[in-house]
Amino acid sequence: MSESVTPLPNGLQRPLERFYEYLRSEKGLSLHTQRNYKQQLETMAQHLAHLGLTEWQQVDAGWVRQLASKGMREGMKASSLATRLSSLRSFFDFLILRGEMTANPAKGVSAPRKKRPLPKNLDVDEVGQLLDVNEDDPLAVRDRAMMELMYGAGLRLAELVSVNIKDVSLSAGELRVVGKGDKERKVPFAGLAVEWVTKWLKVRASLANSDEAALFVSKLGVRISHRNVQKRMAEWGQKQAVASHISPHKLRHSFATHMLESSNNLRAVQELLGHENISTTQIYTHLDFQHLADVYDQAHPRARKKERD
Structure with missing residues (x-):
């Protein structure tokens, strides 16, 4: 069952807004990538808020692994899960750059390898x-x-x-x-x-x-x-x-x-x-x-x- 969307605590929402502005003005990522990052980060922020977290500084590697596990339980494709973790790593790098965090808790967490699909053979x-x-x-x-x-x-x-x-x-x-x-x-x-x-x-x-x-x-x-x-x-x-x-x-x-x-x-x-x-x-x-x-x-x-x- 999906979680209801509720207003995020300021400690989660405002850093995200600053990050989105950073992506638009300085990072030069494509609009497609920006949209994907925003979608994944908003989903993860909602989950953290439902679990009682109020700011990103509370997130450690254990929380990151939980976010990844949640995606796997929901049947996310390996490529989507990789995007989720990539967006989180980039976001935490941004907070470190701004002096709001000292370490990136998502650095040591990796997505499962994407399976290489084999082409269908002819009978x-x-x-x-x-x-x-x-x-x-x-x-x-x-x-x-x-x-x-x-x-x-x-x-x-x-x-x-x-x-x-x-x-x-x-x-x-x-x-x-x-x-x-x-x-x-x-x-x-x-x-x-x-x-x-x-x-x-x-x-x-x-x-x-x-x-x-x-x-x-x-x-x-x-x-x-x-x-x-x-x-x-x-x-x-x-x-x-x-x-x-x-x-x-x-x-x-x-x-x-x-x-x-x-x-x-x-x-x-x-x-x-x-x-x-x-x-x-x-x-x-x-x-x-x-x-x-x-x-x-x-x-x-x-x-x-x-x-x-």
Whole structure:
């Protein structure tokens, strides 16, 4: 049940008014931030007043933790709770600056870390719907090859764009990529990814400049850009009537999800993705390449050989 709004004691209200004026005239914060700070501070001041406090000097770290706990009990998002504590820290810094307090009781209290939301993955049927592209136009062949390779090898966008022809071994089903921190790794790819990269290589010369090393090129004949890949994949999602918005990272995330669901081998997928840590609790564990290739061939939905009727 929310607390009723009552007039604040002067010892709580007047310092807030001086702080708001300070934010407007000296601090240069955006109006949005000013409004957020005011909303959070007014809410906290009301709570303190209901508990019998009459001035800010009575607030210690215990009171600050109580204000944070109250927000968590009310279901505040981590970002809103961080704003609440940030506004309180700034306000107490202001009082210290004015000589009205000697220490900031909010300094040692931190908000819980914001969870990084993972993009929703496509299910296997949606991937099949997206990749059901059978046009002969070189750009369409290139786009399907890019999508098959991104989903088939779990590549980052930057890794896909930076792949050169010399990095690809179709016969071995291996791809050399350079990931974050310039760390090189070898990843397996098979099945439909190999089939469509092969088709692309047969028509690549009709688009690529003769001295271009990149595997994937734009219609201008040079290495395709990150933005162009994002744009083309989004367009294919619409053209193929896939309900979800299609992005390169969504294909990579779908690769990870489907491989984990099929193989139950967290460490193998961690290695395939080039992650030092697949989660905050999972440390990097090296697995030999042949084992990775075996896990990949058995688990990836588009690496399996087609069953003949």
